[in-house]
């Protein structure tokens with residue numbers, strides 16, 4: 001599955017609607033400190049179903065909503081949309097009948113997150129599973145956060161194992177087993 005477009009609206013420092021077309025090959029994002037490079041990667045992680053506010057460098061998930069600046073008032077919602085080229089039909093069944101997938105996550109203050117895939121309402125878990133099965137999940141080692149390399153080196157064996165399991169593409173199975181055990 002290839003990411004082709006990332007759109008942000010009210011997400012962190014991206015207060016105005018921002019539309020990024022992702023072309024084939026390597027994409028670099030350059031800019032001065034604090035311009036929002038890490039925020040972009042977090043938007044990607046977030047739209048894939050990340051539930052840990054700490055992974056967004058926030059105390060609560062609503063911290064991803066633009067919090068206001070000297071000349072701009074705070075926003076009430078944040079939305080990120082990720083477009084995926086699915087012409088090779090690599091998406092899991094249930095999502096695999098369209099050439100393009102558009103995943104949208106929106107958070108509203110006091111109302112939490114809502115997700116859509118191709119305009120249809122879905123659960124957070126559906127989106128997480130979509131990416132876990134495609135082994136590019138929100139926690140996938142394919143998305144390497146600033147400081148994550150040293151975290152990996154210092155990680156306890158259990159945490160390191162989880163990362164290896166994602167790399168092996170079995171985290172979807174692992175999550176299903178965990179859910180089965182809870183039943």
Ligand code: ATP
Nearest residue numbers: 012013033034035036037038039063064065066067
């Ligand atoms: P560096 O090169 O230092 O890693 P960066 O380009 O990765 O910088 P980010 O960490 O993505 O920069 O962006 C940080 C900026 O985002 C800060 O100016 C911070 O105030 C702003 N920011 C983060 N969350 C919000 C929010 N909820 N509302 C408004 N601005 C925010």
Ligand code: MG
Nearest residue numbers: 037038039146
């Ligand atoms: Mg950064």
